[in-house]
Amino acid sequence: MCPRRRRLPTRVDVGRRPLMLYAQTPAHEKRRLFRDALASGELLRLPGAFNPLSARLIERKGFDGVYISGAVLSADLGLPDIGLTTLTEVAQRAGQIARMTELPAIVDADTGFGEPMNVARTIQTLEDAGLAGTHIEDQVNPKRCGHLDGKEVVDLATATQRIRAAADARRDANFLIMARTDIRAVEGLAATIDRAKALVDAGADAVFPEALRGLGEFEAVATALDVPVLANMTEFGKSALFTVDELRAAGVRMAIWPVSLLRMAMGAAERALDTLLADGALDTQLGAMQHRADLYDLIDYQGYSRFDAGVFDFTVER
Structure with a gap:
């Protein structure tokens, strides 16, 4: 039986990072x-x-x-x-x-x-x-x-x-x-x-x-x-x-x-380009792509939007 793993401790839980930009742990x-x-x-x-x-x-x-x-x-x-x-x-x-x-x-x-x-x-x-x-x-x-x-x-x-x-x-x-x-x-x-x-x-x-x-x-x-x-x-x-x-x-x-990740990414990119040359479209490859929603989640798109709304929450009177 494999020993029970302990997580490498960090100050910020994965998936719960504070808002935006870069790592919070110095x-x-x-x-x-x-x-x-x-x-x-x-x-x-x-x-x-x-x-x-x-x-x-x-x-x-x-x-x-x-x-x-x-x-x-x-x-x-x-x-x-x-x-x-x-x-x-x-x-x-x-x-x-x-x-x-x-x-x-x-x-x-x-x-x-x-x-x-x-x-x-x-x-x-x-x-x-x-x-x-x-x-x-x-x-x-x-x-x-x-x-x-x-x-x-x-x-x-x-x-x-x-x-x-x-x-x-x-x-x-x-x-x-x-x-x-x-x-x-x-x-x-x-x-x-x-x-x-x-x-x-x-x-x-x-x-x-x-x-x-x-x-x-x-x-x-x-x-x-x-x-x-x-x-x-x-x-x-x-x-x-x-x-x-x-x-x-x-x-x-x-x-x-x-x-490994580079090889996987480049292999997928080559297959996609071959498909585009052969079929003229990539609609058959959508299942192999990272969904836009997953990309936005990974880069915390909503967090940036909340920050932007929180900073620019005023109007300039003329």
Whole structure:
């Protein structure tokens, strides 16, 4: 039997947010609550948001957090995930997503956007943008998607310098510094565990071992470390797609589905366009669309209308 889940606590109940605009829970409080949830030992589920509205939907459905993928941010710009996005682009878009939800949001910061001093600036910029945490990886610049062949990783000294710079730069102690390592595809599982331990010693609060093969490997990494381990459940990659229960049993404490919603949305968009080309209309696709009423409810259209009526409730005498 699965353990009973506790909701990630927030100041605002899902579906009952105060009026309009952005989240009511300040960033430092989201970070504290996220740390508390991680300390509980439960597995936290963070689907990937591809825009601010999808982050609000993730919240409404009752998930524990929001993940913001570097691959998604690149794809949103029509670019491949090979380190072409800048810190400014990532922080701006991630901030737009994070401010739209009461949930904590974790963002992919690739290799930190430069040398250790650049990594330090990255952390403070992401703090200012309202993120709850980030992960820095140990690939060689320019990086590539973690589930492609031909990756290269930096030496241990460089990898630990990045994490040390990140940990030293943060001003909010609850901002989560996660170390991602891609060394499994290069040197194997034993090297993954050794590097993960070194990255924790350098200041990492959690570890993201990329492209592990099988639940046994996740369990081996989780057993070897005394910090939370994240599992990347990306489709069409090196890792099998395990269930939340399987990952929990293996000792994993965070799971992400980084590109899933984007893939679903783009697949639906392609099918709709094909239908429009073939039939000249989309009336047959209405059942597959989000209804306008549901969209208006999600963005709290009525709340904006009430606010507008409450402010502009006067007439100017002439």
